[in-house]
Amino acid sequence: MLATELKSLAETIADSNYSGKVINLVQELATAKSSNQVLDLLFEVAGVMEADCAAFVTYIRGDWSHENFRFVLACDPRWCFEYQKTAAYSLDPWIMYASTNTEPICASQITGLTRAQREVHDLAIRYGMNSTCVIPAPSSGAMTRVGMLAIGSRQAGYFEGPGLREFSVLGRSLAMELQGWCIRRLRQELIEERGLTSEDLQLLAFERAGQGTKQIATDLGISVTAVDSRWKRLNQKLSTANRKASASMAAAYGVI
Amino acid sequence: MHMQQAQKRHSSSRAAALNPQLSSPDGRIAFLVAPAAIGLYLERIENLPSGGAIVHCMRVESCDDFTRHVETDDMRYEYPFLYHRVLNLIEGLFDARN
Numbered sequence: 518m519l520a521t522e523l524k525s526l527a528e529t530i531a532d533s534n535y536s537g538k539v540i541n542l543v544q545e546l547a548t549a550k551s552s553n554q555v556l557d558l559l560f561e562v563a564g565v566m567e568a569d570c571a572a573f574v575t576y577i578r579g580d581w582s583h584e585n586f587r588f589v590l591a592c593d594p595r596w597c598f599e600y601q602k603t604a605a606y607s608l609d610p611w612i613m614y615a616s617t618n619t620e621p622i623c624a625s626q627i628t629g630l631t632r633a634q635r636e637v638h639d640l641a642i643r644y645g646m647n648s649t650c651v652i653p654a655p656s657s658g659a660m661t662r663v664g665m666l667a668i669g670s671r672q673a674g675y676f677e678g679p680g681l682r683e684f685s686v687l688g689r690s691l692a693m694e695l696q697g698w699c700i701r702r703l704r705q706e707l708i709e710e711r712g713l714t715s716e717d718l719q720l721l722a723f724e725r726a727g728q729g730t731k732q733i734a735t736d737l738g739i740s741v742t743a744v745d746s747r748w749k750r751l752n753q754k755l756s757t758a759n760r761k762a763s764a765s766m767a768a769a770y771g772v773i
Numbered sequence: 774m775h776m777q778q779a780q781k782r783h784s785s786s787r788a789a790a791l792n793p794q795l796s797s798p799d800g801r802i803a804f805l806v807a808p809a810a811i812g813l814y815l816e817r818i819e820n821l822p823s824g825g826a827i828v829h830c831m832r833v834e835s836c837d838d839f840t841r842h843v844e845t846d847d848m849r850y851e852y853p854f855l856y857h858r859v860l861n862l863i864e865g866l867f868d869a870r871n
Contacts, residue, residue: 552830553807553814560811560832585825594831598845601827 523672527680529567538565539687546694552589555698559591562691566684568668569645572597573692575654575664575699576612577769585769587699592669596644600637610634611641615653615665621685623676624649624667641669648675652688654696661769662703664696700771707770711754720747722773724764795859797852804859806833806866813866815839815859819848839863 529535542562549555563571570592577585586606588597606612610627625648630638641649646669654664668688670676676684707713723733730748734741748760757763767773796803805816812834819827833839839860843849849856 551807551814552816553809556814556830556832557810585827587828588830590829590831594829594842595845597829598843598847602845602847 524567525678525680526675526684527678530680530683535565536687540690543687543691543694546691546698549698552702555695556589556591559589559695563591563668566668566687569671570669571666572669573654573664573666573695573699574612575662575696576606577661577663587703589695589699592646593644596641596646599644600640603633603637603640605633605637608633609637611637611649611651611667612665614651615655616663619653619655621650621652621681621688623681624651625677627651641667645669645671647671647673648677650676650681650684650688652685652692654689654692656696656700656771661765662696662700662771664692664699666692666695704771707767707772713751713754713772716747717751717754718767718773720744720751720760721764721767724760725768725773795855795862797855802848802852802855804855806859806862808866808870812838813863815842815863817846833863836860836864836867 539562542558542565545558546555549558559571559573563569572592573589575587590597600609608631610630611624614622614627624638624641624646646667649667649669652666652668654666656662656664666688668676708718719737720733723736728736730741730744734744737744748763752759752763755763755766757766764773795805801820803818803820805814805818807814809832812832815831815833817829817831821827831842833842843856
């Protein structure tokens, strides 16, 4: 596990090399070629940030019936497996916060928790996140995928003290790069596995923009029948029932 | 519902593509193990009945580490042979490295 010296957050970030070291590692995420490399980088950057643990999760916002989560765990994985037993995603106060906010926050400042939510919070504490900075990683308006980075310290009150604002700038940068990497990977997987062509992506984007068959046919200079045929083939590739479902799936995976 | 089924198929096919030997017979759980800069990279994919998938990416630094990591993972009771196979693979990879 990573080690936190008993320094305050303000003392830690006062080191003149702190930001530079973090940013140097964060920018490596842009060229990471595998999940393996991303996990190594998350461990490394959490160490440089002098955090004890870090966990990033990307998920599809607002569809709790369809859980689709990807966790990158630079922390004790037992926490995540125990968390999963509670099927707590839909009531997780950190995920709920990240789904509707963009500002980083101390986990302790998320108030109004129900008993079940307090249990989720306490579970994180049991696995070493005595003080946690929760950093949302939102996507653009068209996308339904959201990310959340939790950076934890065993030191109680670590993120509650001075220095959170400066730390948040770096944390946001890390969270957004992780989210960007995950979206790129998911997009690539879907395109390659389903054999989507540039014409398919164009069709999906038209649907997402609310264009009907006639309009699409006019824009592409083809017949209405040809547009319908394209949709039929595309829906088959994506194993969906209709074009709306295809476009929703494409948006969820960041393809459009 | 169709979208969920499609995404489930997408996740399942991906899990199978990772390493067919490290999937449960029903495709519900799959593992990818790969050498990493420190220890091994372990990816656990769980395909859910609802149509979604949950993926955990973690680091394993020893065989004991793997045993400890999954001690709170209830799936190890449902698929003991799969978890045993993963442990064997991890042992083999560490042995080969040493």
